[in-house]
Amino acid sequence: MSNTIIALKNIGYKYKNNTVALNNVNLNIPLGKRVALLGGNGAGKSTLMMLLNGILKPTSGCLEFQHTPYSYTKKRLFELRKNVGILFHEPDLQLIAPTVFEEISFGLINLGYNSTTVLNKVNETLISFNFSDLAHKSPHQLSSGQKKRVCLAAILAMEPNVIVCDEPTSSLDPHNSDIIFDALNQLNSIGKTIIISTHDVNQAYEWADFIVVMNNGEITISGTPEQVFANNDIIKQAGLKLPVIVDLCNFLGINSLPKNINELKKQLAFVPDFKTELTH
Ligand SMILES: Nc1ncnc2c1ncn2[C@@H]1O[C@H](COP(=O)(O)OP(=O)(O)OP(=O)(O)O)[C@@H](O)[C@H]1O
Numbered sequence: 001m002s003n004t005i006i007a008l009k010n011i012g013y014k015y016k017n018n019t020v021a022l023n024n025v026n027l028n029i030p031l032g033k034r035v036a037l038l039g040g041n042g043a044g045k046s047t048l049m050m051l052l053n054g055i056l057k058p059t060s061g062c063l064e065f066q067h068t069p070y071s072y073t074k075k076r077l078f079e080l081r082k083n084v085g086i087l088f089h090e091p092d093l094q095l096i097a098p099t100v101f102e103e104i105s106f107g108l109i110n111l112g113y114n115s116t117t118v119l120n121k122v123n124e125t126l127i128s129f130n131f132s133d134l135a136h137k138s139p140h141q142l143s144s145g146q147k148k149r150v151c152l153a154a155i156l157a158m159e160p161n162v163i164v165c166d167e168p169t170s171s172l173d174p175h176n177s178d179i180i181f182d183a184l185n186q187l188n189s190i191g192k193t194i195i196i197s198t199h200d201v202n203q204a205y206e207w208a209d210f211i212v213v214m215n216n217g218e219i220t221i222s223g224t225p226e227q228v229f230a231n232n233d234i235i236k237q238a239g240l241k242l243p244v245i246v247d248l249c250n251f252l253g254i255n256s257l258p259k260n261i262n263e264l265k266k267q268l269a270f271v272p273d274f275k276t277e278l279t280h
């Protein structure tokens with residue numbers, strides 16, 4: 001498919017202790033879209049994400065980036081990681097530098113930019129993330145929300161085409177979640193492909209263009225949110241629930257699913273009984 005940025009072909013992954021984490025996974029990640037990986041604990045989401053930027057190498061099958069098979073030589077991995085940035089679930093695994101400034105510089109230096117370019121890019125990133133006050137603090141002394149934002153800033157400074165985020169907003173308050181999603185959405189609006197993993201079906205329904213449901217190391221369904229959540233049985237088998245909006249619309253017999261709560265309120269305002277309720 002020409003609009004595929006990363007293709008996974010018959011992927012299997014077995015950890016050293018023989019746990020089979022992925023089994024015959026086939027997936028075309030659509031270019032420039034917002035993709036959500038959904039699945040219960042242990043479904044294989046993080047493993048799949050680590051395969052996307054070559055941290056893990058499949059034990060069977062192969063991946064392709066823009067139709068070119070992944071290669072695991074140092075040089076080709078370097079090229080791949082310029083294109084595919086990953087935000088880990090645990091920021092502490094990602095943070096390595098003594099200051100926020102150096103954390104953001106680190107990847108840029110590795111990419112071979114000269115010192116003036118590094119300085120300019122770090123300063124631009126610090127300003128856009130509102131981090132100027134934190135520049136000389138240790139990332140390890142920040143709150144977990146701030147740490148996640150520093151990790152994301154360090155990735156975004158490298159301007160990858162694909163941004164992979166493993167549970168980007170877990171443990172964040174609504175304000176900090178919005179900041180992370182605003183940054184991701186802004187990148188998506190300029191054509192970057194964003195892939196997140198989450199357990200939050202409501203978030204996935206509202207945010208994603210394309211949803212992939214995983215269960216027990218396999219993809220059980222993928223498609224638009226409307227297509228995926230029309231299959232309640234598969235959603236249940238994956239240990240998930242329907243998004244509240246979908247569940248409510250099913251109950252009310254509303255066929256044209258609204259995208260979010262505001263759209264639902266508007267739709268309900270046109271249903272005579274609800275209109276009376278809302279205006280009194
Ligand atoms: N380092 C590891 N060594 C051995 N097995 C592992 C390792 N990491 C994960 N696994 C196993 O691989 C399977 C998939 O795990 P993975 O972390 O990919 O799931 P997940 O969907 O990200 O789960 P969660 O929602 O809890 O983060 C699980 O059975 C898990 O126990």
Ligand SMILES: [Mg+2]
Binds near residue numbers: 045046089166
């Ligand atoms: Mg995980």
